[in-house]
Amino acid sequence: MAKLDIVTLPDPVLRKLSDPVEGMSEPIQKLLDDMLETMYEAPGIGLAAIQVGVPKRVITIDVSREEDKREPLFLVNPQIVWRSDDPNVHEEGCLSIPEYFADVERPARVKVTYRDYDGKEQELEADGLLATCIQHEVDHLNGVLFIDYLSKLKRDMVIRRFTKAAREKERSASSAM
Numbered sequence: 001m002a003k004l005d006i007v008t009l010p011d012p013v014l015r016k017l018s019d020p021v022e023g024m025s026e027p028i029q030k031l032l033d034d035m036l037e038t039m040y041e042a043p044g045i046g047l048a049a050i051q052v053g054v055p056k057r058v059i060t061i062d063v064s065r066e067e068d069k070r071e072p073l074f075l076v077n078p079q080i081v082w083r084s085d086d087p088n089v090h091e092e093g094c095l096s097i098p099e100y101f102a103d104v105e106r107p108a109r110v111k112v113t114y115r116d117y118d119g120k121e122q123e124l125e126a127d128g129l130l131a132t133c134i135q136h137e138v139d140h141l142n143g144v145l146f147i148d149y150l151s152k153l154k155r156d157m158v159i160r161r162f163t164k165a166a167r168e169k170e171r172s173a174s175s176a177m
Contacts, residue, residue: 004038004052009097009145009162018048018055018141021076024119028058032074032117035060040070044095046133048140051096059137063129073124078114078138081123083107090132092146100158104149106135 039047049058088108
């Protein structure tokens with residue numbers, strides 16, 4: 001397994017639509033393994049392939065607590081097929097928008113279909129943190145970030161902050177040469 005680089009805001013790759021995975025293959029399983037290692041090391045509870053620069057409809061998730069046994073989920077071509085009408089608010093963060101958190105309202109429960117690590121069709125009904133995480137990661141596959149659920153003012157402030165930080169990082173890297 002290998003740790004991958006996580007793409008951060010304002011990189012435009014985060015807004016790309018991810019392509020479906022055709023069949024299960026060893027390279028996709030390696031991607032899943034590498035994504036899981038990257039997610040755990042970050043640390044995070046979810047990671048979409050686009051966040052490591054791969055525009056494929058692939059997600060890794062593990063919402064187990066640190067003291068519990070790890071329970072990784074691998075979702076290939078996930079599709080949310082049902083959302084509850086009752087809302088739930090969770091504070092969300094994102095490995096691609098480090099150290100920024102905000103309350104986001106989403107449906108409290110979802111049902112998702114996907115293929116697992118071995119390519120088998122699965123269906124999962126989720127609530128609570130897992131439902132939030134699934135929706136957050138599926139959004140990534142569609143080029144949507146959790147900050148898109150915030151007011152325009154808050155969203156613009158976050159984008160400006162990360163754009164400025166990226167420019168400063170670029171400037172310091174070029175001056176070090």
